[in-house]
Amino acid sequence: MAKQIVLNAFEMTSAMHNSHGLWKHSESKRHRGYKDLAYWVKMAKLLEKGKFDAVFFADVLGVYDTYKQSKIPSIKDGLQIPVNDGAFVIPVMASVTKHLSFAMTVSTTYEQPFGNARRFSTLDHLTDGRIAWNVVTSYLPNAARNFGLKDMVKHDKRYEIAHEFLEVSYKLWQASWEDGAVVEDKEKGILVDSTKVHEINHSGEHFSVEGPHLSEPSPQRTPVIYQAGTSEKGRAFAAQHAECVFVGGPTAERIRFYANDIRRKAQEYGRNPAHIKVFCFLTVIVAETSEEAEAKYEEYNKLWSADAAKAQFGGASGYDLDEYAKQDPSQSFEFKKTEHGHYKAASLTKDASKKLSIKEALERLEHIDRNAVIVGSPVAVADQIQQHFEESGVDGYNLNHLVTPSCLEVFIELVIPILQDRGLYKKEYKEGPLRQKLFSHDSSTLPDDHPGSRYRAGSLLASSQ
Incomplete structure (x- = not known):
């Protein structure tokens, strides 16, 4: 079967997201709807209709305040503020869909691994294994001050913390509970076999966690690990831990460079590069004709x-x-x-x-950078997506939508059918949890070559004896 595009809707539970000033557009429903469950229910049904693989929820923990050394420009135009916690809309969206998955962003710099592990186990249970964690290290100075720090943690230090955060997480998800720990033995009066539930007793430079993990193993045990980073430290971290990696670049050639570099580094860590999906951003302005699409582009620019x-x-x-x-x-x-x-x-x-x-x-x-946006008729847009997909070597895209939900609706109506007819996009979902949908290894849990797999229940216990 030919390689097909994996497609995520790039989202945020906020008034605006990467569509600066376009809240003023007459068709924009985001800045009012983002805080209503009905909005997210409709969004979930729309995306599953379009066979989107996942909703990718970005997040921030502070206000962008570097420009003019002020928060005012960000607040004035709703630059990712106001913003709610995406974790609370995911179960609602999952309840009205069967296949649509959800990637949620959580920072390793300001969160604690014990509480975060329970959050993702809970979400994995409630979505029947349709959850992913976008691992970020956070960069806003305001975020650092919001969590009691005077200054941001240094860039490279943030990745050191992230490595240990992942180590603790793997121990909680993989090692703390053995398979079959929940026995439901009514005769003996035992719901959980205590001999199969273990403390992890992690003591490191940044975290100390006794355990055990409070949640029983979820369908995937460990959520699918997403990560984005183009720095040397970021690419090394992605190569070691990530199953889905987001890279950016102005050309297909540059994106291919980053994708190949991450896959090469993954091999050096003993991983199968086929167990990594590479994504980049995609922004589309499409209409029935090229002239109508160009008119949309100009209209959006006036509001930018x-x-x-x-x-x-x-x-x-x-x-x-x-x-x-x-x-x-x-x-x-x-x-x-x-x-x-x-x-x-x-x-x-x-x-x-x-x-x-x-x-x-x-x-x-x-203005809206024309070099970063595909503008045109449905066929022209599909042509450019196909060309970029083949030249860049990516596995899929995070689709931006400048005016929500109309940009998504038009893309699903006009572009998706063309990509499907060309065999570039699925007509039906694959069954199973997210990890099984994404990879050919057909496992809902981490593959053996992933570093988290070495912490599987029993292996950690045996290695400590």
Whole structure:
């Protein structure tokens, strides 16, 4: 069977998400509906109709406040604020779908592994194994202050913490409960066989957890692990732990470079690179004709908020673009390492198709970047998606939607059938939990080559004796 596109809807339980200023559009229902269960029920049914593999819920723990050294530009345009906790809408969406899965973002820098493990086990139970964890290390200075820290944890240190966080999580999910621990023996009066439930007694540099895990094993035991990162540390972390990796880049060639690098690193860690799915972002403006699509693009541009775009770039990169605007506009816009994330910065510097001046870099954020959006008729859009899919080597996409839900509705109506007819997209879902749907190893639990599998119940106990 030919390789088919895996498709996630890029979402957030917030008023706006990566569609700066477009809350003003007459068809936008997100900024009012995001806090209503009925909105998410309709969204779930729409996405399952379109055979989407998952909803990918992004999240933040603070306000973007690097641009102009102020929170005002972000708050004014609803840049990922107000935002609710996505964990609470997932069971509702799962209750009205059978196959649609859910990836939820949780930070390893500010959360604790014990509580997080129970949260994901609970969600995995309630969704019948349709849950994934997008592992992030968080980069907003405001988030650090919200959790009682004076300064952000350094970029590389955040990944050190993340490695240990995953180690504790694997012990809780894999080692704490043996298969068959829940016996329901009415004659002996035993619901759970205590000899098959174990403390993990983890004592490390950042975490100390006795256990046992409070939840019995869920359908996948460990949620599917998602991760995004283009820095050296980020790619190494993804190669070691992630089953689904998000990479960014301005060209198919650059995305292929990152994808190949992660797969190569995964092999060095003893993993099968076929057990990693690589994703990138996809933004589409489609209409019945190319002329109508171009008119939509112009309409969206008129509503675009450059300030919100610059605020997001600043928070993600650590670059205050208001300060850059005061410099010589002809100077080169160069990459500089900060303690924030590296993806956004790289997109306009070392990953850009050509070296940009400060003026050119700032102009990229003044409007919807045409280089980052596919605009056209259904056939033209499908052609470009197919070309990118084949040239980049990715396995799928995180689909942005500028006006919600109309952009999703039109994409499902006009583009999905063409991709299906070309054999590039499934017509029916594969049965089973998310991990079985995604991979050919046909297991709902971690494959043997994944580092988390070495903590399976019994193996950890045996190694400590």
